[in-house]
Every structure is written in C-alpha cells, then in structure tokens.
Amino acid sequence: MSIKNKLSRMKSHIKKEEQTTPVKNIEIKGKNIPFIQQWEQENVYPYWLDQDYCLIREVSYPLDYTHGNYTFREFCHIVDEWNKVNYDHPLSAKGHQAKELFFFDTETTGLGGGTGNTIFILGYAQLRENEIVLKQHILPHPGAEVPLFNSFLENVDYTTLVTYNGKAFDWPQVKTRHTLIKEHVPKLPEFGHFDLYHGARRMWKHRLDRTKLSIVEEEILGVKRQDDIPGFLAPMIYFDFVERKNPEGMLGILKHNEIDILSLITLYTHLSYQLLRRDYNISAKETLEVGKWYAVIGQTDIAKQNLLSIQEQNKEEVLEAAFLLAKEYKREKRLEDAAELWRKIVQTYTQETKVAMVLQSLIELAKMAEHKEKNYQLALNYTQTAEQIVKHKDKLDKMMFELQKRSERLERKLQMNNRNQLFHQ
Incomplete structure (x- = not known):
C-alpha cells in the first residue's frame, strides 16, 4: 500500500x-x-x-x-x-x-x-x-x-x-x-x-x-x-x-x-x-497578564505601567490590576495607596471577581484598621464581611476558622476599648 x-x-x-x-x-x-x-x-x-x-x-x-x-x-x-x-x-x-x-x-x-x-x-x-x-x-x-x-x-x-x-x-x-x-x-x-x-x-x-x-x-x-x-x-x-x-x-x-x-x-x-507595549490591539486581559509577568520577575516599574493602563470599562481586569498594584504598594510601604485600592476592590467586586482577591483585600483592610488606625469596630466590620463571603464557599474551612479567631479577638478589644472610654468619662 x-x-x-x-x-x-x-x-x-x-x-x-x-x-x-x-x-x-x-x-x-x-x-x-x-x-x-x-x-x-x-x-x-x-x-x-x-x-x-x-x-x-x-x-x-x-x-x-x-x-x-x-x-x-x-x-x-x-x-x-x-x-x-x-x-x-x-x-x-x-x-x-x-x-x-x-x-x-x-x-x-x-x-x-x-x-x-x-x-x-x-x-x-x-x-x-x-x-x-x-x-x-x-x-x-x-x-x-x-x-x-x-x-x-x-x-x-x-x-x-x-x-x-x-x-x-x-x-x-x-x-x-x-x-x-x-x-x-x-x-x-x-x-x-x-x-x-x-x-x-x-x-x-x-x-x-x-x-x-x-x-x-x-x-x-x-x-x-x-x-x-x-x-x-x-x-x-x-x-x-x-x-x-x-x-x-x-x-x-x-x-x-x-x-x-x-x-x-x-x-x-x-x-x-x-x-514592549507595541501591540495597540492588545486586550485588557493580555495587558493584565503582561503586568503580572513583569511583577513576578521583579520588574516593578514596567509592571505598574501595564497595570495602570487597563481601562475602567474592563472591570474585572481593573480590579485584578488594582490588587496587584496594592501588593506592590504594600511592599514599598505605601500603605495608604494600597488601602485605597483594597477599598476599591471591596466596594465594587462582582460575582466574577476572584474570591481570594476580595478576601485578601478585606483581611488587609482589617489588619490596617486594627493595628495602624486602632479602629476595632471597622476592623471587625471588614472581618465579618469576609466571614459572610466564606460562609457560602466550599473548601474554605481553614480561612473561616482564622476569621472567627480574628473576630473574637477584635470583639474583646472593642469591649475593652469601650470599658476604657466609660472609665475615663
């Protein structure tokens, strides 16, 4: 044949x-x-x-x-x-x-x-x-x-x-x-x-x-x-x-x-x-991947240029870019800039947004409110919001346990803080 x-x-x-x-x-x-x-x-x-x-x-x-x-x-x-x-x-x-x-x-x-x-x-x-x-x-x-x-x-x-x-x-x-x-x-x-x-x-x-x-x-x-x-x-x-x-x-x-x-x-x-940012037809998702790639290899400046260039109409890509930028700002000790982006994620996320990204933003905001601002009520609010999200997700038992521990600690701090305020009145 x-x-x-x-x-x-x-x-x-x-x-x-x-x-x-x-x-x-x-x-x-x-x-x-x-x-x-x-x-x-x-x-x-x-x-x-x-x-x-x-x-x-x-x-x-x-x-x-x-x-x-x-x-x-x-x-x-x-x-x-x-x-x-x-x-x-x-x-x-x-x-x-x-x-x-x-x-x-x-x-x-x-x-x-x-x-x-x-x-x-x-x-x-x-x-x-x-x-x-x-x-x-x-x-x-x-x-x-x-x-x-x-x-x-x-x-x-x-x-x-x-x-x-x-x-x-x-x-x-x-x-x-x-x-x-x-x-x-x-x-x-x-x-x-x-x-x-x-x-x-x-x-x-x-x-x-x-x-x-x-x-x-x-x-x-x-x-x-x-x-x-x-x-x-x-x-x-x-x-x-x-x-x-x-x-x-x-x-x-x-x-x-x-x-x-x-x-x-x-x-x-x-x-x-x-x-090299020479592709003028690049999609928002591709731009996000380029930014992530540069961030992973430590090329922070060009990573930021790509992440900041994503337009607002690409909502999910914008939120993921914001999360990555917040991570870089935290590393650079620009905590206020990072917090602004975490709040943006928490306030505007949708069902399509990655759950881990939202939860991490809430935890970061809770930590900042607790340790930097000493605002225990705000930290508790962020933590309880995270608990509500985790409650409806499978395979997050470990995170729920950690969030509950954080809530209990914050409630104790809040009670102690309230007692101190009454004492000083």
Whole structure:
C-alpha cells in the first residue's frame, strides 16, 4: 500500500496529490541516492561524510514575507526595540542582534524520551544578510546519525535558541542522541534559550483550551495551514519513507516542520510586541497578564505601567490590576495607596471577581484598621464581611476558622476599648 493510501485511510481530510513518477537513482561517491531528482526539485541535496550521507533542504524568505500577522522585517525591528529599553525580561533580546536568534524544531519517531526515540529532522531558521534562511537536516535511514549531526553542528552559528517546549522535549532529545555518537561529531555548544511555550501558556491560557502551537497559530498569530499533514502521523510517514525511499510523504512532513519554525519567528515577534507595549490591539486581559509577568520577575516599574493602563470599562481586569498594584504598594510601604485600592476592590467586586482577591483585600483592610488606625469596630466590620463571603464557599474551612479567631479577638478589644472610654468619662 502506498503512503497516499495509508494517509487517506488514517486522515480523510489530507489532500491526495498526483501519483509521483519514479525517478532513476543516480550514483554519487559510490552510493545510490534513491529519487535524487525529486529531492533536488525541492531544494534537497545530499551531505556526504565518509561513505554515508544525510539530506539537507534549504529555502530562503525575504524580510517582507508575511507569515501570519507579521513580516520577518518586523521581527528584526522588535529585536532592535528590546535593545532600547532599560528593563529585563526572560524573552528579552537585549544584547543580541536579530541574526543571533536561532529558531529550532525537530521531528521525532515518538513523543517519549530515551534512546528509543530517534530524531529524523533537525530544522532551524536564522537571519542571514537580508533574508530568513531555513535549513532542515534529514535522516535518510536510522544509521545515518553521524552525518546528520555533523552537518548540523559543523557550521551552525547561534547564540540563543528559540523553541516551543524545547527545554522539556527537543533539546533533551538532541542531547540524548548526541551522546550516542559524540566521539564522531562536534560537541554541542552552550547557548541561551527562549522557550515560547511557557510565554504562550501564561498569556493565553485564559483564552485557549490548549496551547499547542497549531492552536496558537490559528487563534492568535493569524497563521492558516492548508493541506497540512498532522504531526502525529510523522513517525508513520518516516518509517514508510525508510522502507520505500519515496520522498512524497517526507516532503509533507518537511513542510509541516517548516511552518512550525516560521511560526516561532511570528510568535516571538507577537509576544515581544505585547511585552514592549507595541501591540495597540492588545486586550485588557493580555495587558493584565503582561503586568503580572513583569511583577513576578521583579520588574516593578514596567509592571505598574501595564497595570495602570487597563481601562475602567474592563472591570474585572481593573480590579485584578488594582490588587496587584496594592501588593506592590504594600511592599514599598505605601500603605495608604494600597488601602485605597483594597477599598476599591471591596466596594465594587462582582460575582466574577476572584474570591481570594476580595478576601485578601478585606483581611488587609482589617489588619490596617486594627493595628495602624486602632479602629476595632471597622476592623471587625471588614472581618465579618469576609466571614459572610466564606460562609457560602466550599473548601474554605481553614480561612473561616482564622476569621472567627480574628473576630473574637477584635470583639474583646472593642469591649475593652469601650470599658476604657466609660472609665475615663
């Protein structure tokens, strides 16, 4: 059964292409490379090492090429923008040029770890001169890993790797396979690493059920794939290619991998536009997530700029931004500013507002009234309001116990205070 028939049975929506006419093998360095003419028509050429080889595909894109919502020129521009700001971020390209970012993705025979999982495509894209150059190193059969890795490592020049879940999957796989042949190929270099998967999850988990790259492409980046071969079919297609040598299925996987890599450039550009406040269509929720992200990493000033920019009509986002700002003000010992925001939350929250945020605001106000203002009645009022909220919520028994203890203490203080006032009258 041909690869087309296998695919049509497994995935009815995959477009059936015309039957490929077999091409006569040609001999290079004493070895036959099956279907070499078909490979060459797709910019794929052999790389020889001793008596074995891998295949390398190379394509280029001009900087004005649009992939999704951005051109590659905008990627270059946003790297320049990172170099102009005076704050830091895990995705900051400050100190780098656009050509130093290395967008990397692999295709493997499985999703598990360990030596049983083989990498059969090492793909990457990088700025060179005035174009984006994309290269893919292809494993023609399982015994060709030495030429595969040698071709990948001998001339590659990169400072910062950019991946999608590459820290957890792609690069550990590369290191595992490299370990098996490290005596025969160049060593793996050290580099920085931007893993965009974590940024996508942080920014859009409120909007997307899953943050798989293909979903982020369609829902966020404006990338529309056509006649794409699903990634889960890649191992089956590769094994068929190893058996039959016909490249028709592999060409579809190469195109799938190519789009993955180009989408990394678009995703890095989009995340950077949002983090640098250059995305003028950013939503209130996204602005809130940017502010929270900066707050978590201690970049307080830029966090405040984002949180304060959320408009009042976005009520829930405004309240959450107020809560985060109050936390920063408390840390800076600006208690009056913090209290003003806590009161705003307590006075205007709705059923959609996060309960923990409201309760924490009430507790902070109660503590301030008790210890700073010595207004025990006001502190008791805040505490009892919190108790009323907790009473109608499940799994908050511990908080109810703590609130009741606070109420009892405040009632004792209030009684003692009243007795003292009567005594002094």
